[in-house]
Amino acid sequence: MRILKSSFAVVERRAEHAVKFFYSHLFWHNPGVRDLFPVSSEDMERQRDRLFAALTHVISRLDGDDETLGPYLRDLGRDHRKFLVRPEHYAVVGSSMLAALAETSGEAWTPQVEKAWTEAYQVIADAMLAGADASEDPPWWDAEVVRHLQYGQDIGVLTLRPHAPFPYLPGQYASVSSDRVPRTWRTYSIGNAPRPDGTVDLHVSRIDHGRLSTALVRETRPGEVLRLGAAGGQLTFRRSDRPVSLIAAGTGWAPIRAMLEELADRPPDQDVRLFVVARDCAHLYDRPLIDAYGSSCGWLDVTYITPAPGRHRNEATERLATALSNRGLWPDQDVYLSGPAQFIDDTARLLEDLGARPGRLFHDSVPAAAEHGQGGRPLGFAEWLLNRPAPHWHNPSARAPREH
Ligand code: HEM
Numbered sequence: 249m250r251i252l253k254s255s256f257a258v259v260e261r262r263a264e265h266a267v268k269f270f271y272s273h274l275f276w277h278n279p280g281v282r283d284l285f286p287v288s289s290e291d292m293e294r295q296r297d298r299l300f301a302a303l304t305h306v307i308s309r310l311d312g313d314d315e316t317l318g319p320y321l322r323d324l325g326r327d328h329r330k331f332l333v334r335p336e337h338y339a340v341v342g343s344s345m346l347a348a349l350a351e352t353s354g355e356a357w358t359p360q361v362e363k364a365w366t367e368a369y370q371v372i373a374d375a376m377l378a379g380a381d382a383s384e385d386p387p388w389w390d391a392e393v394v395r396h397l398q399y400g401q402d403i404g405v406l407t408l409r410p411h412a413p414f415p416y417l418p419g420q421y422a423s424v425s426s427d428r429v430p431r432t433w434r435t436y437s438i439g440n441a442p443r444p445d446g447t448v449d450l451h452v453s454r455i456d457h458g459r460l461s462t463a464l465v466r467e468t469r470p471g472e473v474l475r476l477g478a479a480g481g482q483l484t485f486r487r488s489d490r491p492v493s494l495i496a497a498g499t500g501w502a503p504i505r506a507m508l509e510e511l512a513d514r515p516p517d518q519d520v521r522l523f524v525v526a527r528d529c530a531h532l533y534d535r536p537l538i539d540a541y542g543s544s545c546g547w548l549d550v551t552y553i554t555p556a557p558g559r560h561r562n563e564a565t566e567r568l569a570t571a572l573s574n575r576g577l578w579p580d581q582d583v584y585l586s587g588p589a590q591f592i593d594d595t596a597r598l599l600e601d602l603g604a605r606p607g608r609l610f611h612d613s614v615p616a617a618a619e620h621g622q623g624g625r626p627l628g629f630a631e632w633l634l635n636r637p638a639p640h641w642h643n644p645s646a647r648a649p650r651e652h
Pocket of ligand 1: 281286303324331334337341373376431432433
């Protein structure tokens with residue numbers, strides 16, 4: 249295992265080269281495999297990052313007794329079926345990966361290193377193949393768009409009716425694909441608890457230059473059929489006898505809304521505090537519904553965090569910090585956080601400073617790439633408020649949604 253880790257450290261330093269070599273090798277020797285991947289170079293870059301993130305994740309856990317690795321690989325294998333990956337592809341990907349590792353490692357590529365990588369790839373591939381084989385779910389669910397609401401230019405709420413029962417828990421997200429942008433899959437939050445009629449609301453923030461999110465928010469119409477991959481995510485409600493705080497920003501509101509629906513169905517004994525953060529008080533999408541919850545649920549206390557009218561939106565940062573410090577009692581709370589990755593990181597840090605217990609802070613790591621500022625740098629909290637981030641977490645141009 250030491251061999252793998254030190255070899256991976258060498259490769260990581262030349263990750264870009266390694267990945268380019270890998271894909272050139274793979275597509276040159278297996279031209280048909282190119283058709284499985286998205287077309288644009290932007291997507292290929294994302295793929296490079298995800299592949300390396302996955303490899304880093306796996307390599308750092310292979311030797312330990314990390315119990316999350318088995319389920320991670322099982323689900324990854326199950327989910328690869330929606331990319332139309334077949335069992336025989338694993339061998340060709342494996343040989344291109346070994347070729348890329350050898351090329352990138354130079355003199356560090358010894359017979360022992362080669363043996364260690366060959367075995368590690370086999371362990372990973374076997375676990376993914378077993379996951380694909382054991383899954384009773386379909387590779388994807390076809391789902392018809394039955395309603396399309398557009399809030400301003402950049403937020404869409406799409407109601408879908410899956411053709412077969414689609415299992416998920418309140419707070420989870422689903423990956424989505426549309427024929428409008430073939431072979432591209434992105435994750436979006438589900439904004440409701442399971443309903444008797446099986447319909448699902450997806451909340452989509454449009455990302456500048458994001459082809460799928462733009463198609464979903466601005467172009468998709470009722471009657472179209474999308475594909476849904478299996479639901480995922482850990483932001484699900486843990487019942488406990490502790491009071492609860494829910495903190496949401498942008499379409500981070502979607503999973504919180506789903507959890508609120510679940511709570512409203514079986515009202516809790518404890519109080520629930522809801523903080524909804526927006527950079528502009530006129531443009532909180534879904535505000536009427538939040539107000540309705542606030543007035544009909546005695547156990548719910550709603551705080552909106554926005555800048556004062558006419559003030560710079562950066563003020564929302566300070567206001568959130570002040571509101572959280574004023575409310576206190578953080579060590580007693582279960583806290584659920586949802587929003588852009590940097591928002592989650594910064595708010596979690598602030599809450600820990602205020603005494604919240606790390607084991608009682610629940611959040612998902614929001615799928616990456618969309619959460620980065622210009623040049624792919626992560627945004628700082630203040631920077632994130634100052635510069636218009638993507639996806640947009642506010643509705644800049646309209647109060648009422650347009651229904652298509
Ligand atoms: C060791 C084996 C593998 C690992 C660790 C791995 C890892 C990953 C990861 C982490 C993703 C991103 C998943 C997501 O966004 O939901 C992904 C996507 C993908 N993988 Fe794999 N994969 C493996 C094998 C394969 C094989 C054998 C193929 C077949 C050619 C393949 C084709 C794809 C495709 C087409 C995508 C989607 C690309 C995109 O959305 O840009 N993978 N893989």
